[in-house]
Amino acid sequence: MTEISDPLDIDRPPSNRWAEVWRQFRAHKGAMAGAVVFGLIIAGVFLGPFVYPHDPQYLPSGRDFITLRDTRPIYVALWDSSAKVNWHYVLGTDNLGRDNLARFLSGGRVSISVGLTAMILSIVLGTFVGLMAGFFRLFDGPLMRLTDLFLALPILPLILVASVLFRESLALSLGPEMGTFLLIVGLIGLTSWMQTARIVRGDVLALKEREFILAARSIGTTPRNLILNHILPNVMSPILVSATLGIATAIITESALSFLGFGFPPDFPTWGKLLNDAVDRMTLYPERVIWPGALISLTVLSVNYLGDGLRDALDPRSRSR
Amino acid sequence: MLTFTIRRLVLAVPTLLFISLVIFLLLQLAPGDPMAQVPLTVPPEVKQQMREALGLGQPIHIQYFKWIVQFFWIEPLNGIDALFGTGLAEGKLRVISWQTRSPVIDIVIQRLPQTLWVVGVAYVVGILIALPIGIISAYRQYSIFDQAGTFITMIGFSVPPFFSGVLVIVIFSVQLGWFPSIYDTMHAVDDWASFKVQIWQMFLPVMVLALQITSQISRFMRASMLDNLSHDYVRTARAKGLSEATVVLVHVLRNSMIPVVTVIALGVPSIFGGAIITEQVFKVNGIGQLLITAIQANDLPMVQTLTFIFAILIVLFNLIADVLYGLLDPRIRYD
Numbered sequence: 001m002t003e004i005s006d007p008l009d010i011d012r013p014p015s016n017r018w019a020e021v022w023r024q025f026r027a028h029k030g031a032m033a034g035a036v037v038f039g040l041i042i043a044g045v046f047l048g049p050f051v052y053p054h055d056p057q058y059l060p061s062g063r064d065f066i067t068l069r070d071t072r073p074i075y076v077a078l079w080d081s082s083a084k085v086n087w088h089y090v091l092g093t094d095n096l097g098r099d100n101l102a103r104f105l106s107g108g109r110v111s112i113s114v115g116l117t118a119m120i121l122s123i124v125l126g127t128f129v130g131l132m133a134g135f136f137r138l139f140d141g142p143l144m145r146l147t148d149l150f151l152a153l154p155i156l157p158l159i160l161v162a163s164v165l166f167r168e169s170l171a172l173s174l175g176p177e178m179g180t181f182l183l184i185v186g187l188i189g190l191t192s193w194m195q196t197a198r199i200v201r202g203d204v205l206a207l208k209e210r211e212f213i214l215a216a217r218s219i220g221t222t223p224r225n226l227i228l229n230h231i232l233p234n235v236m237s238p239i240l241v242s243a244t245l246g247i248a249t250a251i252i253t254e255s256a257l258s259f260l261g262f263g264f265p266p267d268f269p270t271w272g273k274l275l276n277d278a279v280d281r282m283t284l285y286p287e288r289v290i291w292p293g294a295l296i297s298l299t300v301l302s303v304n305y306l307g308d309g310l311r312d313a314l315d316p317r318s319r320s321r
Numbered sequence: 322m323l324t325f326t327i328r329r330l331v332l333a334v335p336t337l338l339f340i341s342l343v344i345f346l347l348l349q350l351a352p353g354d355p356m357a358q359v360p361l362t363v364p365p366e367v368k369q370q371m372r373e374a375l376g377l378g379q380p381i382h383i384q385y386f387k388w389i390v391q392f393f394w395i396e397p398l399n400g401i402d403a404l405f406g407t408g409l410a411e412g413k414l415r416v417i418s419w420q421t422r423s424p425v426i427d428i429v430i431q432r433l434p435q436t437l438w439v440v441g442v443a444y445v446v447g448i449l450i451a452l453p454i455g456i457i458s459a460y461r462q463y464s465i466f467d468q469a470g471t472f473i474t475m476i477g478f479s480v481p482p483f484f485s486g487v488l489v490i491v492i493f494s495v496q497l498g499w500f501p502s503i504y505d506t507m508h509a510v511d512d513w514a515s516f517k518v519q520i521w522q523m524f525l526p527v528m529v530l531a532l533q534i535t536s537q538i539s540r541f542m543r544a545s546m547l548d549n550l551s552h553d554y555v556r557t558a559r560a561k562g563l564s565e566a567t568v569v570l571v572h573v574l575r576n577s578m579i580p581v582v583t584v585i586a587l588g589v590p591s592i593f594g595g596a597i598i599t600e601q602v603f604k605v606n607g608i609g610q611l612l613i614t615a616i617q618a619n620d621l622p623m624v625q626t627l628t629f630i631f632a633i634l635i636v637l638f639n640l641i642a643d644v645l646y647g648l649l650d651p652r653i654r655y656d
Contacts, residue, residue: 030475149339152639154631156594157612158347161624164616165350252481256598259483260613272483279487283495290491293484301479 024313031309037302041295045108056102057267069097073287094288095281104291107269112299114185114270115251121189122250123196123243127235130200131227135208144201147194155191159253162187163262176265184257184264188250196242203235237314244307248300255296271296326644333636340632341392345385348621391416392629396426420620429608429626435506436607440596443527447534448585454535455542455581459550460569470539477536482595486529486602493525500525504605526603533595534588541584545577552576579649586642590635
């Protein structure tokens with residue numbers, strides 16, 4: 001595990017709390033691996049198009065359509081010399097001749113953007129509700145009852161229903177892509193803030209009894225400044241942890257929606273959508289199923305490890321586990 | 322304990338009413354028209370009458386009230402009628418599906434056994450695998466078994482069922498041909514051979530669901546065991562000279578099971594939600610698949626009823642978890 005800090009070790013430079021957290025985090029191998037992999041995936045997905053400038057929507061026409069469609073990834077040629085491969089398409093093409101790698105990259109951009117945006121929405125909502133409920137006794141009862149009610153909602157069926165009901169109107173006003181994006185982000189965000197709210201409320205309730213809050217109060221700090229300058233920085237660590245884990249849930253929910261056919265429109269790929277489209281022909285072209293699925297799983301796995309490591313680093317009480 | 326249970330039961334009623342209101346209002350916004358399938362030759366005034374016969378066009382609060390009455394009063398009466406052959410609900414309007422024009426509950430009852438079989442068996446299998454893994458992982462913390470177990474549960478936690486399901490189909494039914502990829506619900510179990518076929522076709526969906534359940538529960542089991550292993554009473558038990566098996570499997574395990582049992586109870590509704598996806602992958606025609614087709618066909622009464630059934634499951638199992646917690650742990654009895 002981590003090295004035990006020697007109290008007599010005066011050579012070590014004085015460190016602040018975040019340096020300590022970083023030291024703890026680095027010692028957690030899984031978390032470091034998770035951070036590296038997640039960073040690589042984000043970089044690959046967002047910077048990849050600059051290195052690999054193929055258009056994911058490009059449809060070959062005429063004779064090209066016949067020659068370029070349904071090519072296999074180039075590695076298939078290693079064991080199957082009769083496979084139809086094309087060195088210009090590293091991971092092959094789909095049944096319409098579109099470049100698979102470019103589609104995976106653009107699908108990942110959407111999936112990860114949905115995950116990050118939905119996470120931010122749910123964290124902001126959850127933190128706000130938690131702070132209000134913990135800080136103002138007046139709001140505590142009603143807000144926590146509301147949280148309980150939201151926790152009792154059947155989330156996946158409701159998201160499915162709502163995504164069908166509001167798709168048309170949002171697509172009409174914002175365009176099919178932006179409308180669906182906002183719809184899915186909004187639905188995931190609105191249905192996943194409850195855990196954060198509960199954790200934040202508990203921590204705020206405990207913090208409120210501490211002396212430094214009393215001191216700040218007694219010199220006339222306004223509630224607004226008290227929350228922003230004294231309480232919020234002290235509840236940052238649980239918020240950070242649930243933010244990380246929230247990315248994972250949001251990505252899985254989005255992919256599940258796309259997989260069930262309730263997500264983005266067909267010409268707008270996400271990893272879940274690509275997986276769903278490829279299932280029908282997976283015996284012939286298993287790579288089209290395995291790549292998006294593996295990418296989803298790898299992203300979620302790395303984010304989960306990252307969250308675990310962050311929790312260990314930020315919360316000294318859980319470190320021994 | 323009894324007063325606590327009763328109080329929780331009473332509190333569950335407004336929760337359920339609120340959820341039913343949310344579901345109802347959400348579906349009121351639905352753009353679909355149940356008369357869209359009616360031939361164009363039918364004159365508009367007849368269509369209007371048909372619409373009114375379905376209860377549409379009335380004010381929202383009356384529609385809501387009627388649905389509540391249908392769901393909580395007429396449908397249970399029908400259930401009693403079916404069980405005892407009485408005629409309590411005769412002539413009363415039931416919740417009718419717009420797709421099949423038959424009572425929604427009848428269809429749900431047709432579909433429920435498939436879901437319950439797959440989900441129920443998966444849950445039991447998952448728990449049976451999870452508990453030993455959690456116990457051994459905690460007892461031998463940082464051993465190779467623990468490292469491997471933690472890694473595998475992390476993977477099971479992260480791989481979504483729509484990928485693991487497809488993956489096992491590719492490997493075990495396409496490449497190896499060991500198991501069927503489609504769950505045949507018409508299959509009747511009447512002798513040993515057909516029972517074997519049933520086990521065979523249940524294997525893949527059950528394993529995919531069980532992987533998820535195992536990962537969640539064994540993580541909890543491990544954390545809870547670790548929490549308890551460092552307590553003073555464990556040292557006392559060892560100092561008394563009790564065998565290691567007694568210490569771990571009787572003293573520590575009993576105390577560690579308290580939070581795990583509530584997690585198991587709380588996990589039941591979410592596993593029904595997860596079954597929606599697994600049913601889609603393995604083509605099981607259970608209630609998850611019924612929900613998907615009902616949403617696609619704009620069958621609002623069906624969607625409403627199914628979503629509400631999911632909500633009832635959540636509230637019910639939250640209640641069970643609460644009561645179990647009180648029963649198992651005398652320190653937190655609430656009265």
